[in-house]
Amino acid sequence: MVHVLNSPTQAKLPIDFIVVGAGIAGLACAIALRRVGHRVRVFEKNQSLLELSGGCRLPPNLSKIFYHWGLEKEVRAIAVKSQAISLQLFESGESLGRHVWDEEVLRETRGEFMFTHYSDLLKLLYDTAVEYGAEVRLGAQVKYIDADAQQVTLESGEVISGDVIVGADGTMGLSRKIMLEDVEEEEQVSRLKLYSTTVSKDVIMQDPDLATLYESELETMFSWFGNGRAVLGFPLGGTPEFAVYTYCPRDGSDGSSWEDIAPIESFQTVHTVGERRLQKISQLASPPACPPLVDYPELEDWVHDSGRLLIIGQAAHPLPPGSIQECAMAVEDGAVLAKLFSHLRSVDQINSFLYAYQDLRQPRCTRVVQKEMGDIQFMTLPPGDFQEMRDGMMKAKRDAGLNVLDGAEGMEESAEWAEIKDVFGYDAEDEADNWWIEWGLLRERAKGANDFECGLVQKNIFVAQEGNAATLERV
Secondary structure (H helix, E strand, C coil), X not given: CCCCCCCCCCCCCCCEEEEECCCHHHHHHHHHHXXXXXXXXXXXXXXXXXXXXXXXEECHHXXXXXXXXXXXXXXXXXXXXXXXXXXXXXXXXXXXXXXXXXXXXXXXXXCCCEEEEHHHHHXXXXXXXXXXXXXXXXXCCEEEEECCCCEEEECXXXXXXXXXXXXXXXXXXXXXXXXXXXXXXXXXXXXEEEEEEEEEHHHHHCCHHHHCCCCCCCCEEEEEECCCCEEEEEECCCCCEEEEEEEEECCCCCCCXXXXXXXXHHHHHHHHHCCHHHHHXXXXXXXXXXXXXXXXXXXXXXXXXXXXXXXXXXXXXXXXXXXXXXXXXXXXXXXXXHHHHCCCCCHHHHHHHHHHHHHHHHHHHXXXXXXXXXXXXXXXXCCCHHHHHHHHHXXXXXXXXXXXXXXXXXXXXXXXXXXXXXXXXXXXHHHHHHHHHHHHHHHHHHHHHHHHHHHHHHHHHHHHHHHHHHHHHHC
């Protein structure tokens, strides 16, 4: 049975959306659009949903959207709530301190910080999209997109038409390439890559050293800062496992996407200079996925000149793999798009809504991408003045019994925590509502006034013509 909690405004003019790609962005977009009454067909090239090994983080700005969509029970069934973060040094394991999430701050965000398996989240979105009535076709690769004709051609030769095409097929997908046809884009590959893997909780608990990762009364994320290396570890809901993200220099053993699996030996080698727990974790982990960190130039346009093709998610604003907001930005995209199109009542609004989507999302996503890249650089600082200042400030707060992201006594909170609160507190659907109230309605009223004036002119012409005909008859 379809969820009815928080039933949103239904579009007066339902239209047909074609979504290319059934990843997080594509499926979330399908759910959001179906919730407001539009017809949605999703086409995915893979024969089944990607079953990627590894975890993902659901920050408050993401979980609040799921809760608003009536999925709180389902999310809690596959995720655990994060309550703290523990920071330490990669090489020695020395503690830099801990930060316990402020419950009052999280309540203000109206969401929670949670951890889950990526594959569990993708399955939840798929099941919900289908439940809401979206048509999701797996093994249906889109070979060609004709944005002007509003059509996609599948590899089978089948041609599908719609009113709007949404490209959610990632950085290497067809839709992003179309947006780059007239743009010179050179991928700037960074010096780092990411290993993503998991270790069974049962295995971890058999080792007294590693069992400390689960012994806190709080569900804790662990972060190790090192010289050109950093590790993030956190418990996962659903199947009890411990997720591990390791950022490290590229050495030729990395792949080109999340689907590429690296040799376990190369993963283990990275941790040989790490503290004892990290060395043990690397010996127990499954073979990891290994995508590179690519610094993509920012796209100027997310909407095609035709006004009927839009790109979202990684296709529009690639985030570094493993970043906190990687899934959140994709879901926010769908939520904003659907909110705007819940007000659709005439075809001539389509273009303005698509450009409004870009105006709303682009500045937000640019800031988040910059922050995520900055966070990785912060964790992997080489030895030097900046690294010493980072560690010294955190240790001072640790010794004073303070949260590491809080300000020192008598001082304001740290810039890092203020920035985190700003990102977490963002409400994508509220932003779309605000745009409609401030700009959308204004445009509609102006258009209505123009239509009214045109109607008066047409009426006067008709009356004049009628009068002239009557005069001729009298003559």
